[in-house]
Amino acid sequence: MRVGLDVGGTKIDAVAVSPSGEIIGRLRRPTGWGDDAVVESIVLAVRALAAENAIAMADIGSVGIGIPGLVDVESGRVLHAVNLGVESLDLAARAQAELGIPFRVENDVKAAALGAAVLRGATGSMAYLNLGTGVAAGIVIDGRIHRGSRGTAGEVGHISVDPRGRVCGCGQRGCIETLCGGGALAKAWGRSGALPVKDIIEAADAGDADAIRLRADLHHGGAAAVRVLVLSADVDTVIIGGGLTALGPRLEDGIRSALQADAETSPFMRSLHLDERIEMLPAGSPAAAFGAALVGAAVPEKEIVFHG
């Protein structure tokens, strides 16, 4: 039995996965804040998942964790998980000490990418584009997370696509994240509300000129991210996930329309059929926690060496 945990800023999504790869149990629990509380909430989530599904702790072969922040996959250390109040936490070692089960830790977007790829049965290459407060993607090639050399694979949110665009939190101007990141859109909108991007869409539907511009930015930003992923890594499919997918077709159809509009002037872009290569994760998809379970179960990968 493998357990996977998607640890978010407010909740932990936990799944138990059978040896044949089926999700046989799932629960959600609140996430703690700060080092000790994060470790404790993870330990409690694993125990509760086991108890609720009549799984003996001794039958859990591994636990995988997907968590926002910079993750050292080898050591299981987490850095800069600002949404969790964590600056530097030896997460795998501490959780393993509590439960006596091997833990592996991965960046949440990368884990979700792996989960989405395997759930979808993708055999080639795909990207998981996470549209939430920020924007980042995970790339999965032949069933393996493409990690890259220094941890910036899939950081498409900080590619500038407009030298005259809004200033990004990263300091650059016109980053894709300034167009389609929930945080950047909320800031540009500047009005209060619990769900600012939803407010923007609704105000746009009602004819508000500022909101119409920001809605167009959202869709064009998503389209730009898709284009970058296809024209650099050449993934076959881009699966869109993250908090903004709560917008449903108002997100997916909008990005698709932007891709179609952008391709109208370009035979080359039309030949790529990008509008047919995007999908959106269904609401409540367990992809992120499932991907974490796969990460937990993964044996260290053999190095591939070129034999010229």
Place this chain on the structure above:
Amino acid sequence: MRVGLDVGGTKIDAVAVSPSGEIIGRLRRPTGWGDDAVVESIVLAVRALAAENAIAMADIGSVGIGIPGLVDVESGRVLHAVNLGVESLDLAARAQAELGIPFRVENDVKAAALGAAVLRGATGSMAYLNLGTGVAAGIVIDGRIHRGSRGTAGEVGHISVDPRGRVCGCGQRGCIETLCGGGALAKAWGRSGALPVKDIIEAADAGDADAIRLRADLHHGGAAAVRVLVLSADVDTVIIGGGLTALGPRLEDGIRSALQADAETSPFMRSLHLDERIEMLPAGSPAAAFGAALVGAAVPEKEIVFHG
């Protein structure tokens, strides 16, 4: 013994590579125009290379060809090699029939990327950014060409980075290629001359305002391509090659300065140290032909399947 041929619009660069991976012979010959002449010039180049280096034809185990255009690697067919007057050519089969040696064919930029990676001894991931008439990159991960799903891996030239930029040959606006492709720069410059990009640089040095703007475009476009490659595929190093490298430090230093200037406002970009991660191929580098030899020698790669 392996032979590699980099087939360009005007010349073929051919190398013979020993079993231990050393280049033991090299020659250049003019390329023919049209299907028959291209095949004939390739066959003659292999024969001449063998004769000049006292290599028996029977000792040549494989010939690899890097060629501009769309290549079906499995069949060895070349499509749309417009600079060679080739629309659709069964290159591997025809050359193999003439010489009785197994031929493999690859896109020239991808072959050059592999050659540059192996010559450099790169063990992680790298991109080869070809700045010539057009702009494209090849990505090599762990010693293997990253092919992607549909043949657009590394097509960074057609990522738009300015919605108000010049119209690209592909129909989009503000593509990276409009900034740093030799063809696009020559068109924007609009004055006659055999080496328009060199003319632009020299006119910029002399204070011409148009030329100064285009020189800045060249450097910023190269920098944008480097950023895209690192923030999507996260390659460790970007090696710059292609015709524009004849500009020498006026190309390399300019791109490096642009990367430094762009990072000034962004701690995130500074943390990536992009200015330290670019290199330029030395003039006359045999990387493209050497990479073609490696392509020729490559056995079909085993599929990598994820074992969750």
